[in-house]
Amino acid sequence: MAAPRNQIGESGRLLRDEENAAGEKDVSPTCKKPKSERFLLSRWEFTAALGIFFIFSSGLFCIYLTMPAADYGKLKLPRTISDLRMLKDHLASYAKDYPARFILGYCSTYIFMQTFMIPGTLFMSLLAGALFGVIRGLLLVVFNATAGASCCFFLSKLIGKPIVSWCWDEKLRFFQSEIAKRREKLLNYMLFLRITPSLPNLFINLASPIVDIPFHIFFLATLIGLIPASYITVRAGLALGDLKSVKDLYDFKTLSVLFLIGFILVCPTLLKRKKVSE
Template structure:
């Protein structure tokens, strides 16, 4: 009998080659080798060079306000300064925004919710949602491929039990994997950061990962971007996801997995 999708059965053991590597990976003090660190450093350097090119094409000014927002106050200050540049230097602002968002997604840096709010505040709902979905999908894809290259020891070190649970669920839902991945993207069952870095480890094909990410992030992106238009009225990030918003996301998630459940019942 199939286990419920949302059950946090993270204590289960999966006896295959992927999970058997856990002991050897977690025994080392630092999970990445020298060459793996070199690959990650090269990616960081590439992003920094891109941001430097964007910076050099902007007009001379005091850019002390440019920093990753960690609070709504930081975000409002950043928005107030960027509004004056967005109309005259739209391409540079867009490129800088995309690079920062993709960089944060690639290296699992928290705070992308503030970037989504900023997109709504600067570009409106439709363009903001398109921008967030594009950058979030690109960043998740970048994280996917980087994890495929060097992420295995890091995932074993940080989330061994979650990885066991995730692999078991993926293995049982191979025939309807897209529905399951959509459910995970739409609902907060598993963190998006974990999904990005763990998917290549548990052999989720990239085309399924891409489609689930691109489609599944739209509802949450719409909620966040729309809130960004009324940025001054927000008192905390928690105001974004009230009971109604979370219930709506779960309802959409249940709809995405209904075909899987019906197929299991028939079989």
């Protein structure tokens, strides 16, 4: 009877060895997710991003401390047109009495939102038109939008690649291929993207340093390309009481004009490619 027991014991050991081997395969490095896939940012990148956010937030908080205490409760980032009307009514007297302080606070808030991709800059552009008129409002919006986009560009250059690859992998590959085909007339193409709503401005800000767009091209395209859309938004702020929704800003006629301007800018690139192919 000893022999069968030995055989059973041997079989049991073999079975346990196979299970252990299978378990080791399951937890092998090939089955385990790499650390870079589990966390989008490394510890250093996360610390750098947190430090930059803290510096910006501290500066913004110090600027807000210069405001009268009675105005703190009136401050709220607008999310709807009705919120924007209330904010405009609350801040109109403050903007008139303390123009320098208000402009400093407005610019800091706009740039902060643009840098850290916080939604609501469209409402800030409408507010500029409602409070400052077309000319001053347009200058403010273009300045802030360009400064905020530039800060976002450098922030993305520091930590943006894993985030953009994770959120918009296919769109990033498409953008990279389009940029590669238009290196010689890159400014024209970037102006086209900025003027027309072909790609979201948020994506352009984040993806541009990843696909190696030079900063001077990015800066010029942003500074010039945002003027038409900013003009439309700022001018709409003058008639804030008649505006029902942000969708009313960009109707078919407005979009057609923007695409026409963008097509005129990209025409030299198309004509050059046609001559080369011939």
